[in-house]
Amino acid sequence: MEKENVIVVNNMYKSFKHNDILKGISLTLQKGENLGVVGKSGIGKSVLIKCIVRLIEPDRGEVDVLGTNILKCNDIELNEIRKKVGYLFQGGALYDSMSVRENLLFPIRRTQFVDKMHDAQELIEGSLRSVGLIDAIDKMPSELSGGMKKRIALARTLILKPDIILYDEPTTGLDAVTSGEISELIIKIREEYNTASIIITHDMKCAKIATDSIKIMKDGRFLEQGTYDQLSRSEEKEIRDYFI
Numbered sequence: 001m002e003k004e005n006v007i008v009v010n011n012m013y014k015s016f017k018h019n020d021i022l023k024g025i026s027l028t029l030q031k032g033e034n035l036g037v038v039g040k041s042g043i044g045k046s047v048l049i050k051c052i053v054r055l056i057e058p059d060r061g062e063v064d065v066l067g068t069n070i071l072k073c074n075d076i077e078l079n080e081i082r083k084k085v086g087y088l089f090q091g092g093a094l095y096d097s098m099s100v101r102e103n104l105l106f107p108i109r110r111t112q113f114v115d116k117m118h119d120a121q122e123l124i125e126g127s128l129r130s131v132g133l134i135d136a137i138d139k140m141p142s143e144l145s146g147g148m149k150k151r152i153a154l155a156r157t158l159i160l161k162p163d164i165i166l167y168d169e170p171t172t173g174l175d176a177v178t179s180g181e182i183s184e185l186i187i188k189i190r191e192e193y194n195t196a197s198i199i200i201t202h203d204m205k206c207a208k209i210a211t212d213s214i215k216i217m218k219d220g221r222f223l224e225q226g227t228y229d230q231l232s233r234s235e236e237k238e239i240r241d242y243f244i
């Protein structure tokens with residue numbers, strides 16, 4: 001049976017002034033798939049996923065998310081799509097002045113996802129349990145370690161029960177053991193929430209654990225796609241070099 005595509009990017013371009021970043025890039029993400037994206041710093045990985053949810057407006061190309069052409073849809077439709085796409089920002093970005101509970105309440109309020117406070121608390125507790133941090137519910141971000149902050153940011157992404165999660169460097173700045181735990185958590189979340197994900201990462205251990213296949217980004221397009229094992233054993237040194 002053919003799998004359903006949840007994201008299709010076709011021939012997308014994006015330049016900033018004379019800086020051409022995306023030059024006809026294409027990808028498909030299938031239901032239930034975890035797709036890794038690797039590539040050198042500054043190559044345009046974050047720009048790519050920001051274009052997918054129109055945090056950055058692409059210059060040209062097509063982007064279909066969950067069956068909606070998001071470059072042609074109106075603001076209401078775009079908002080509906082964004083509720084279904086969790087975005088874990090590079091750096092995590094919790095609100096420092098808000099407790100964990102308030103940080104998680106924020107997306108519920110913003111989208112009016114549920115109208116009853118009682119339901120909101122249940123959602124908050126459920127997503128904290130999913131990331132193993134229910135005990136942190138009344139802590140402030142300053143009381144959390146880097147790994148805990150990433151987990152809380154992920155819990156905040158899960159609050160709206162997304163169909164898709166876009167992970168931008170989920171393990172950066174963490175030690176190897178904690179990175180491994182976050183990578184395992186990404187797999188657990190896929191099973192629990194039935195999500196598909198794009199995972200941008202420099203961390204090859206994360207790529208190995210958390211992805212089904214990996215795309216290598218270079219010069220505004222993708223060089224190659226394959227599983228971790230295929231790419232790390234590629235005949236081409238240029239490809240293998242990403243896996244050292």
Ligand SMILES: Nc1ncnc2c1ncn2[C@@H]1O[C@H](COP(=O)(O)OP(=O)(O)OP(=O)(O)O)[C@@H](O)[C@H]1O
Binds near residue numbers: 016019039040044
């Ligand atoms: N809003 C913006 N305005 C102008 N230039 C931008 C903007 N966002 C990104 N860029 C430029 O686009 C290029 C790609 O940036 P991007 O953040 O996508 O890189 P990246 O591959 O995610 O790098 P890293 O691995 O370091 O996170 C960079 O040259 C960056 O300066």
Ligand SMILES: [Mg+2]
Binds near residue numbers: 045046047090168
């Ligand atoms: Mg980036």
